[in-house]
Amino acid sequence: MxxxxxxxxxxxxxxxxxxxxxxxxxxxxxxxxxxxxxxxxxxxxxDEDNFGTQGKVSRKKKEKRQKVAVKLSGDEGRELYLEVLQLILVKQVRWLVIEKEFPDDFEEIVRALWSLRVRSLPVRGSGNEEEGRGGREESQPLFSSMGEGTGSESEELGLSDATTATWAPDAGKRWKLPKLIDTLALCYLGCLVRRLPASMAEFCGWAQRGEIDFLAAFNGIPRNVRDRLPAEYHRALQVRDHIPPGRLQAAVQDLVIAYKVNFETVFPPLNYVPILVRFITELTLPIEVYMAVKCMTEILKTDYSYHTGGKTIRTMDNPEVLLVSLIVVSAKLLYPLDGIERPPRSHEDPRSLKMDWAKWQEVMQDDTAGTSSNLQRGEEYKVGPEDVLTMEKTKLDDFMDWFEKMWIADGDAKTDERIREPFENQKRPTLPNQESNGDGGSERIRNRYEAMNSSLQVVEPVPDPEELENGKKEKQDRDFCPVWRTEEDLPDAAKVFYGKAASTAAVTLNTLIKGTTQVENRLAVWCNQRVKRERDKGKGKAVLMDDDSD
Structure with missing residues (x-):
């Protein structure tokens, strides 16, 4: 057994x-x-030890669990938002220094401006909000993680009025949270401090073409940071597909006033001469316009500084708006846009040359259309649904490249795959980089002037008639210049010219019309004062007036 x-x-x-x-x-x-x-x-x-081990064993594959980041709120969320803006500003400054060869100390200047901008915000967790208004005496590291928040809510992200009254200390106003447009505005203010001849139109062009980090700045934020950022700040960082004309000018004006009120900081005047030359050449105007603008600058006694005094800011108080307004008024006086002949009095009169505005429109239209079959960079946002159906293949490829670069983020890989799938395994040649400056821009401007110079005509002078019996001269048609106050008042040639000038300066047409009207009013006042002074001198009266230049 x-x-x-x-x-x-x-x-x-x-x-x-x-x-x-x-x-x-x-x-x-x-x-x-x-x-x-x-x-x-x-x-x-x-055998019991081998129980359950027979046959093939299959196990259910566990699904990968995604970690959900905790959204920050309150002061922590606002602090993270400021750090994100700081990161974007650092990228913009580095691009300007490396790609555009800005001086090395430009970064230090923008650092100081950013430090002042966030230092004026209330300290996070402090009970006394008034400490945020320049009350902190301790130094803070520049371009570092600022431990400051604001008492502002998300609805306060809007732009404040560009008036000194709204920023008065006794009005109880406090700096709002900076917006994404303020990063470009700070870079522009750094150019003012450093006296660099960079215009707002250039900044808007760099941003529109995707060269400087702005329109797609949200896609460049690290994924873990985006997941923790509150939704209201997501909306603040996701801008439209272009910068509206005048938007950057308003942000810069607002910052200039705020720095003056809070820190008594006054920015240097605009280095306007290189910008003036650039605007004139972009508009293909004769050199006589440059001399006329210089004379009007002396008459108006302006140095192209930002105005920070008074309760309101006029349109012409913006230096670049004033500059382009003087260019338009000068061209309007020298080369009439209303079709009325205004012959010169002598050969020394700047009006001795007659400009063919019909030829000018033809040259500018041909230049805008271009001979290239590629889509013009910076204007991709103008493509609409109806244009896609009739667009050439090359232009459609350019638009899709721009769309992928600017608007397809790395948030959902499956979405990216679905968008790219119809276009896979399709090769296209490398396209030349289209720039608005450099050798290509110089060649374009040279071709414009060659076409325009051939159309200029010399006008024979017509002297003034003899004086009347009372010693007065009869006013001639050439002594009057029409004032157009609305877009509907503009003749056809003037509407095209005004629109091109407004686009060159990155402002709206209505803004330019207001600026030119204000300049013309100032010139009319100066002319009346000059006539009165000469009349009083003829009567032997002593007149105490400002020493106006002739």
């Missing part, structure tokens, strides 16, 4: 009656070592 084979109970099991930990099998039944029958146990053909 074979010896009894004992087996161990499984971990945690034993005989209910005696507590024995071993059992044996007999007649398809199981008993403990002491002979007590075990209920619920049955004999198995396979």
């Amino acid at each position: 074979a010896p009894t084979k004992y087996h161990k109970f499984r971990s945690g099991e034993r005989c209910d009656e005696c507590g024995a930990r071993q059992w044996y099998a007999q007649d398809a039944l199981r008993y403990c070592r002491n002979g007590h029958r075990l209920e619920g146990f049955a004999e198995h053909e396979a």
Whole structure:
């Protein structure tokens, strides 16, 4: 008779009656070592140690769990938003220094401006909000993580009015949270401090073409930072597909006034001469316009500084708006846009040359259309649904490249795959980089002037008639210049010229019309004062007036 084979109970099991930990099998039944029958146990053909190991084992694959980041709120969310803006500003400054060869100290200047901008915000967690208004005396690291928040809510992200009254200390106003447009505005203010001849139109062009980090800046933010950023700040960082004309000018004006009120900071005047030359050449105007603008600058006694005094800011108080307004008024006086002949009085009169505005429109239109089959960079946002259906293949490829670069983020990889799938395995040649300046821009401007110079005509002078019996001269038609106050008043040639000038300066047409009207009013006042002064001198009166330049 074979010896009894004992087996161990499984971990945690034993005989209910005696507590024995071993059992044996007999007649398809199981008993403990002491002979007590075990209920619920049955004999198995396979060895107990090999039980459950027969056959192929399949396991359900566990789904990968995605970690959901906790959204920050309150002061922590606002602090993270400021750090994101700071990161974007750092990228913009580095691009200007590396790609546009701005001086090395430009970064230090923008650092200081950013430090002042966020230092005026209330300290996070402080009970006294007034400490945020320049009340902190301790120094803070520049371009570092500022431990400051604001008491402002998301609805206060809007732009404040560009008036000194709204920023008066007794009005209880406090700096709002900076917006994404303020990063470009700070870079522009850095150019003012450094006296760099960079215009707002250039900044808008760099941003529109995707060269400087702005329109798609939200896509460049690290994913873990975006996940923790509150939704209202997502909306603040996701801008439209272009910068509206005049938007950057308003942001710069607002910052200039705020720096003056809070820190008594006054920015240098605009380095206007290089910008003036650039505007004139972009508009393909004769060199006589440059001399006329310089004369009017002396008459108006302006140095192209930002105005920070008074309760309101006029349109012409913006230096670049004033500059382009003087260009338009000068061209309007020298080369009439209303079709009325105004012959010169002598050969020295700047009006000795007659400009063919019809030829000018033709040259500018041909230049805008271009001979290239590629889509003009910076104007991709103008493409509409109806244009896509009739667009050439090359231009459609350019638009899709721009769309992928600017608006397809790395948030959902499946979305990217679905968008790219119809265009995979399609090769296209490398396209030349279209720039608005450089050798290509110089060649374009040269071709314009060659076409325009051939159309200029010399006008024979017509002297003034003899004086009347009372010694007065009869006013001639050439002594009057029409004033157009609305877009509807503009003749056809003037409407095209005004529109092109407004586009060159990145302002709206209505803004330019207001600026030119204000300049013309100032010039009319100066002319009246000059006539009155000469009349009073003829009567032997001593007149105490400002020494106006002739």
